[in-house]
Amino acid sequence: MTLMEILILIILPVLILIFLSLDVLFLTWLERKVIARIQLRYGPNRTGPFGILQPLADALKLIQKxxxxxxxxxxxxxxxxxxxxxxxxxxxxxxxxxxxxxxxxxxxxxxxxxxxxxxxxxxxxxxxxxxxxxxxxxxxxxxxxxxxxxxxxxxxxxxxxxxxxxxxxxxxxxxxxxxxxxxxxxxxxxxxxxxxxxxxxxxxxxxxxxxxxxxxxxxxxxxxxxxxxxxxxxxxxxxxxxxxxxxxxxxxxxxxxxxGLYYLESVAKSIGYTLGLSEKLSIGLLHFLILIIxxxxxxxxxxxxxxxxxxxxxxxxxxxxxxxxxxxxxxxxxxxxxxxxxxxx
Amino acid sequence: MKYKFEGYEIEVRDNELLLNLGPQHPSTHGLCRLVVKLEGEKVKEIIPIIGYLHRGVEKICENRTYLQIIPITDRMDYLSAMNNNFAYVTAVEELLGVKVPERAEYLRVIAAELNRIASHLLFIATFGMDIGSFSAFMYGFRDREMILDLLEEMSGARMLYSYMRIGGVKRDVKKEFFDRCIKVLDKLEERLKDYERFFLENELFINRTKGIGILKPEDAIKLGVTGPNLRASGVKYDIRRVDPYSVYESIDFEVITDSGCDSYARFMVRFKEIKESIKIVRQAIKQIPEGDIMARVPKVIRPPEGEVYSRVESPRGELGVYIYSDGKSDKPYRIKFRVPSFANLSAFPHFNKGLLLADLIVSFASIDIVLGDIDR
Amino acid sequence: MNEEEIVKRLKDRFGDRIEAYVKRKRRIVVKIDRELIIDVSKFLFEELDFKFFSTITAVDFPDRFECIYHVSRHDGIMILLKARIPKNDPKIKSVTSIWPGADWHEREAYDLMGIIFEGHPNLKRIFLPEDFKGHPLRKDFKLQEASWF
Structure with a gap:
C-alpha cells in the first residue's frame, strides 16, 4: 500500500465526517425554518441572510457552555x-x-x-x-x-x-x-x-x-x-x-x-474534462449532488x-x-x- | 424506602419510582407539583401539591375597598378575568340591591363569552402541545389573538381587564365594534373547521385521548367537579341555566354535554362550547338595547350588613363569590372565592390511577386548570 | 320541590334546633350548631338531593367561628348551611364521608382559619408550608407592615 492510498484512507472518512457535520448544521436550520413556517412563525432570521448562520451561533454557544x-x-x-x-x-x-x-x-x-x-x-x-x-x-x-x-x-x-x-x-x-x-x-x-x-x-x-x-x-x-x-x-x-x-x-x-441521467452524465463528463477531472470523479460528483438533493x-x-x-x-x-x-x-x-x-x- | 415531603410520608418499594412532576415541568400549566409513584410507567399514586402561587387574595381583599377588589379578581384566573369580574360585581350588586342597566348586562355577557372563547382556544392550544404538536399551540394562540383584540377594544387591556364595575361596566363600545365582532366570529367559525380536521379527524389524536382518564358522572358530582369537565361526564349542569344570572335567561343556547367521560369528551365539550359561545355573542349583539351603562351607585360603597353567595359559570366551572359585610365599613368583612380549578384538581388523583405516565399528562391537560386560580 | 318545601321538610325533621329561611330565589340559609352537622348534611344529601358541594367558607366573627357549607341541588337551589363553632374550641365533624369533594375545602379552611375537622382523612396545610405559624384569615393574625425602600 502506497503512502497515497493510506492518505486517501484517512482523508475520505474525514471528508465524510465534515460533510455530515455541515449537513447537520444545515438541517437544524432547515428544520427550524420549515417548522416555523408551518407554525406561522418566522424562525431564525437575525443571523445572516434568512438566519442561515444561526446553527453556527448555536454551535458556538454549546462549545462555550x-x-x-x-x-x-x-x-x-x-x-x-x-x-x-x-x-x-x-x-x-x-x-x-x-x-x-x-x-x-x-x-x-x-x-x-x-x-x-x-x-x-x-x-x-x-x-x-x-x-x-x-x-x-x-x-x-x-x-x-x-x-x-x-x-x-x-x-x-x-x-x-x-x-x-x-x-x-x-x-x-x-x-x-x-x-x-x-x-x-x-x-x-x-x-x-x-x-x-x-x-x-x-x-x-x-x-x-x-x-x-x-x-x-x-x-x-x-x-x-x-x-x-x-x-x-x-x-x-x-x-x-x-x-x-x-x-x-x-x-x-x-x-x-x-x-435524463445519461444526458446529465455526459454534460458532467465534458465539464469535468475541461476542469481536468477524471471521468469517474466527475460522474461521481454528479451522482453525489443528485443523491444529496x-x-x-x-x-x-x-x-x-x-x-x-x-x-x-x-x-x-x-x-x-x-x-x-x-x-x-x-x-x-x-x-x-x-x-x-x-x-x- | 420511606420518603417524606410536605407532611406526606410515602412508602416506595424497590420496583417503584417516585417522580416529581413539577413545580417546574413543561406540562403542569403553571406551578403545580404532582408527586407520582410509578411502577414501570404505570401510575400508582398521585399527590398534587399546590400553594406555590398563593398570594392570600382573600386576606388582601379584607383590607381593600369594594372597588379596589376588582383588579385583584382579575389576577386569580388570569385566563378568564372577565368571568372573575362578573362573579364579583354581581355579588356586590346583590348585596347593595342595585339594578344594573340592561345595556351594561349585555355588554357584560358579550365580554364574558368572548373571554370564554379565548380561554377555550388556549385550552385547545395547550392540549395540542401536551400531546406533542407544537403547531396546534401556535394555531390556538393565533385565533385567541383575534378575540384578545376585541376585548382590548372593549376594556383597554388584553388580559387583566377590570372591565366591569359595581353597577355597570367601565365604558361603552362604539357601534362599529359589533360589526368587527361579527366579522371575527365569522372568521373564527371557519377556523374551527380547520381545528376539526386537525384534531377530531386525526387518528393519532383519537388514539391518544379516547378512554383516557375516565370520570364517571356519579364520581364527578361527588368530587365536586364542575364546568366542562362535569358536562363531559354527561351531567347537564351549567350555572348559566340552573342558577341564571345577568341576562342569560333571555338568551337561547344549548348546554353541551357528552357521555364519553374521557379526555376526548372533555376536549369535545370545550370545542362545542366555543360554537355555543359564538351563538350567544351573536344573539347578544342582536338584542342589545341603547341606554346607560352605569347604574346610580354611591361613590363610597358601604353595603348594609348581610351576606351573599353569587356564582357564575366560568370557562372552568362554577365560580362563586361569598361576601359578608358587617355594614359598618367600606371593606368586606370576609370574602371567599369558590374557584372551579381547585375542586377540579382535588378530584384529579381519584380517577387517574393506573394510567401510563404519558396518558396522565393528557388527562391532566384535559381538566384545564389554572394555577393562579387554585392558589389565589 | 321548591324553596319553601325544602325549608318545611328541614323544620319538620329537626324542629327548633335549626333555623331555616329562604333568602331569595334559589338561596336558603340554614343555621345550626356544630353538633348537628353530620345529621343535617346526611339529610340534605340523601333525602333532599343536595349532591353538589361547592365550598366551605369559614368566617371569624368576634364571638364565634362559622363554617358555611355551600351545597346545591341539580336545579340550582343552594343552601348556605351555617354551623356555629365556639372560639375556644374550633372543632367540627368532617363531612368528607358524605361529600368527598369537601376534602380539599376542609383542608383549606384548616390551613387558613385553623378549624379542625374531626375525622378528615388527611388534614394538612394545603397552601402554606408545613412549618407556617398561625392561620392568616383569622382577624387576630398580625399582618406584616408594608415596607418601602
Missing part, C-alpha cells in the same frame, strides 16, 4: 454515552455508497453491516439514560429500548424484500437495478410504507419521538447533558435522520437515478408531514403497531416478493 456532570451520575458511562451515540450514528456511513464509484468500505454485503452498526445507537441512548442516574432519562431510556425492539424487525424485513427482488446485498447494485428497471417504490409500495414508518421510529422523529417527548419526560435521555456532550447527542440524532433518508432514497427512490427533499417531506402536522403516538402503542401490524405485513411482503421474483427469474 459549562460541562455539567450531575453529582450522582456514573461518570464513566455518562461521558462515554455521547461518544458511543455519535460513533454508532456515523459508522453506517462507511457502507453507504455516495455514488456509483464511491463507497468507503466496498464490501459485498454492505447492507448487513450498515444495519448492524446503526442498531448500535440504541446502546448509546441506554448508556446516556443509565449514566445520568436520573429519573426522566431512565424512563426515556426504557422507552427507547422498547422502541428498538419494535422497529428494527419490520425495517429489516422491508429491506429483505428489496434484497430478494434485486438479488444483491450491495446498495450500488440495488441502485443500478433501479437505473435499469424502475424505481423500487413502484415495485415495493408496501415495503416503502413499512420502511418509512419504522425509519421514522429509528430516527425517533414525531410521531415516534417517545424517548424524548418533552411534555412528560422533559427531554428524555439527554435531560442531564449540557454543552458539547449535548451537542454530540443532538448530532447523532440528526445524522440518524440523514442516514434513514439516504437509505430511503437509495433503496426505494432510485438513489442518484433521475430521468434527493435526500434533502425526503428530509423536508419528513419534517413537513410528521413534525408539522402530527401528534405524538401513544406510549407503547408502537410495539403494538409493530408486532401486530408492521411485522405481519412485512412478512407478507417478503412472501409476495419471493413468489414474484421466483416467477420472474
Amino acid at each position: 459549562e460541562d455539567i456532570i450531575p453529582r450522582d451520575a456514573d461518570r464513566t458511562i455518562f461521558n462515554l454515552a455521547p461518544i458511543v451515540s455519535f460513533v454508532a450514528a456515523a459508522l453506517p456511513f462507511m457502507f453507504v455508497p455516495f455514488s456509483e464509484y464511491f463507497q468507503l468500505a466496498l464490501i459485498d454485503n454492505a447492507i448487513i453491516f450498515l444495519l448492524a452498526t446503526s442498531a448500535l445507537s440504541a446502546i448509546g441512548i441506554l448508556l446516556a439514560a443509565w449514566g445520568s442516574n436520573s429519573k426522566y432519562p431512565l424512563l426515556g431510556g426504557m422507552r427507547a429500548i422498547a422502541q428498538v425492539l419494535s422497529y428494527e424487525i419490520p425495517l429489516v424485513l422491508a429491506i429483505l424484500s428489496v434484497i430478494i427482488l434485486v438479488g444483491s446485498f450491495s446498495l450500488i447494485d440495488i441502485v443500478k437495478y433501479q437505473e435499469e428497471n424502475i424505481w423500487l417504490i413502484f415495485l415495493q409500495p408496501l415495503g416503502f410504507l413499512i420502511f418509512f414508518i419504522s425509519g421514522l421510529a429509528e430516527a425517533s422523529r414525531v410521531p415516534f419521538d417517545l424517548p424524548e417527548s418533552e411534555s412528560e419526560l422533559v427531554a428524555g435521555f439527554h435531560t442531564e447533558y449540557s454543552g458539547m456532550k449535548f451537542a454530540l447527542l443532538l448530532f447523532a440524532e440528526y445524522i440518524h435522520l440523514i442516514l434513514i433518508s439516504m437509505l430511503m432514497t437509495l433503496l426505494y427512490l432510485g438513489g442518484w437515478d433521475i430521468p 434527493k435526500v434533502h427533499i425526503v428530509i423536508f417531506l419528513i419534517l413537513w408531514i410528521t413534525r408539522g402536522t402530527l401528534f405524538r403516538i401513544r406510549v407503547y402503542s408502537l410495539p403494538v403497531l409493530s408486532w401486530k401490524g408492521l411485522i405481519p405485513l412485512a412478512m407478507l411482503n417478503v412472501i409476495i416478493t419471493s413468489i414474484l421474483a421466483g416467477g420472474l427469474g
Whole structure:
C-alpha cells in the first residue's frame, strides 16, 4: 500500500465526517425554518441572510457552555454515552455508497453491516439514560429500548424484500437495478410504507419521538447533558435522520437515478474534462449532488408531514403497531416478493 | 424506602419510582407539583401539591375597598378575568340591591363569552402541545389573538381587564365594534373547521385521548367537579341555566354535554362550547338595547350588613363569590372565592390511577386548570 | 320541590334546633350548631338531593367561628348551611364521608382559619408550608407592615 492510498484512507472518512457535520448544521436550520413556517412563525432570521448562520451561533454557544456532570451520575458511562451515540450514528456511513464509484468500505454485503452498526445507537441512548442516574432519562431510556425492539424487525424485513427482488446485498447494485428497471417504490409500495414508518421510529422523529417527548419526560435521555456532550447527542440524532433518508432514497427512490441521467452524465463528463477531472470523479460528483438533493427533499417531506402536522403516538402503542401490524405485513411482503421474483427469474 | 415531603410520608418499594412532576415541568400549566409513584410507567399514586402561587387574595381583599377588589379578581384566573369580574360585581350588586342597566348586562355577557372563547382556544392550544404538536399551540394562540383584540377594544387591556364595575361596566363600545365582532366570529367559525380536521379527524389524536382518564358522572358530582369537565361526564349542569344570572335567561343556547367521560369528551365539550359561545355573542349583539351603562351607585360603597353567595359559570366551572359585610365599613368583612380549578384538581388523583405516565399528562391537560386560580 | 318545601321538610325533621329561611330565589340559609352537622348534611344529601358541594367558607366573627357549607341541588337551589363553632374550641365533624369533594375545602379552611375537622382523612396545610405559624384569615393574625425602600 502506497503512502497515497493510506492518505486517501484517512482523508475520505474525514471528508465524510465534515460533510455530515455541515449537513447537520444545515438541517437544524432547515428544520427550524420549515417548522416555523408551518407554525406561522418566522424562525431564525437575525443571523445572516434568512438566519442561515444561526446553527453556527448555536454551535458556538454549546462549545462555550459549562460541562455539567450531575453529582450522582456514573461518570464513566455518562461521558462515554455521547461518544458511543455519535460513533454508532456515523459508522453506517462507511457502507453507504455516495455514488456509483464511491463507497468507503466496498464490501459485498454492505447492507448487513450498515444495519448492524446503526442498531448500535440504541446502546448509546441506554448508556446516556443509565449514566445520568436520573429519573426522566431512565424512563426515556426504557422507552427507547422498547422502541428498538419494535422497529428494527419490520425495517429489516422491508429491506429483505428489496434484497430478494434485486438479488444483491450491495446498495450500488440495488441502485443500478433501479437505473435499469424502475424505481423500487413502484415495485415495493408496501415495503416503502413499512420502511418509512419504522425509519421514522429509528430516527425517533414525531410521531415516534417517545424517548424524548418533552411534555412528560422533559427531554428524555439527554435531560442531564449540557454543552458539547449535548451537542454530540443532538448530532447523532440528526445524522440518524440523514442516514434513514439516504437509505430511503437509495433503496426505494432510485438513489442518484433521475430521468435524463445519461444526458446529465455526459454534460458532467465534458465539464469535468475541461476542469481536468477524471471521468469517474466527475460522474461521481454528479451522482453525489443528485443523491444529496434527493435526500434533502425526503428530509423536508419528513419534517413537513410528521413534525408539522402530527401528534405524538401513544406510549407503547408502537410495539403494538409493530408486532401486530408492521411485522405481519412485512412478512407478507417478503412472501409476495419471493413468489414474484421466483416467477420472474 | 420511606420518603417524606410536605407532611406526606410515602412508602416506595424497590420496583417503584417516585417522580416529581413539577413545580417546574413543561406540562403542569403553571406551578403545580404532582408527586407520582410509578411502577414501570404505570401510575400508582398521585399527590398534587399546590400553594406555590398563593398570594392570600382573600386576606388582601379584607383590607381593600369594594372597588379596589376588582383588579385583584382579575389576577386569580388570569385566563378568564372577565368571568372573575362578573362573579364579583354581581355579588356586590346583590348585596347593595342595585339594578344594573340592561345595556351594561349585555355588554357584560358579550365580554364574558368572548373571554370564554379565548380561554377555550388556549385550552385547545395547550392540549395540542401536551400531546406533542407544537403547531396546534401556535394555531390556538393565533385565533385567541383575534378575540384578545376585541376585548382590548372593549376594556383597554388584553388580559387583566377590570372591565366591569359595581353597577355597570367601565365604558361603552362604539357601534362599529359589533360589526368587527361579527366579522371575527365569522372568521373564527371557519377556523374551527380547520381545528376539526386537525384534531377530531386525526387518528393519532383519537388514539391518544379516547378512554383516557375516565370520570364517571356519579364520581364527578361527588368530587365536586364542575364546568366542562362535569358536562363531559354527561351531567347537564351549567350555572348559566340552573342558577341564571345577568341576562342569560333571555338568551337561547344549548348546554353541551357528552357521555364519553374521557379526555376526548372533555376536549369535545370545550370545542362545542366555543360554537355555543359564538351563538350567544351573536344573539347578544342582536338584542342589545341603547341606554346607560352605569347604574346610580354611591361613590363610597358601604353595603348594609348581610351576606351573599353569587356564582357564575366560568370557562372552568362554577365560580362563586361569598361576601359578608358587617355594614359598618367600606371593606368586606370576609370574602371567599369558590374557584372551579381547585375542586377540579382535588378530584384529579381519584380517577387517574393506573394510567401510563404519558396518558396522565393528557388527562391532566384535559381538566384545564389554572394555577393562579387554585392558589389565589 | 321548591324553596319553601325544602325549608318545611328541614323544620319538620329537626324542629327548633335549626333555623331555616329562604333568602331569595334559589338561596336558603340554614343555621345550626356544630353538633348537628353530620345529621343535617346526611339529610340534605340523601333525602333532599343536595349532591353538589361547592365550598366551605369559614368566617371569624368576634364571638364565634362559622363554617358555611355551600351545597346545591341539580336545579340550582343552594343552601348556605351555617354551623356555629365556639372560639375556644374550633372543632367540627368532617363531612368528607358524605361529600368527598369537601376534602380539599376542609383542608383549606384548616390551613387558613385553623378549624379542625374531626375525622378528615388527611388534614394538612394545603397552601402554606408545613412549618407556617398561625392561620392568616383569622382577624387576630398580625399582618406584616408594608415596607418601602
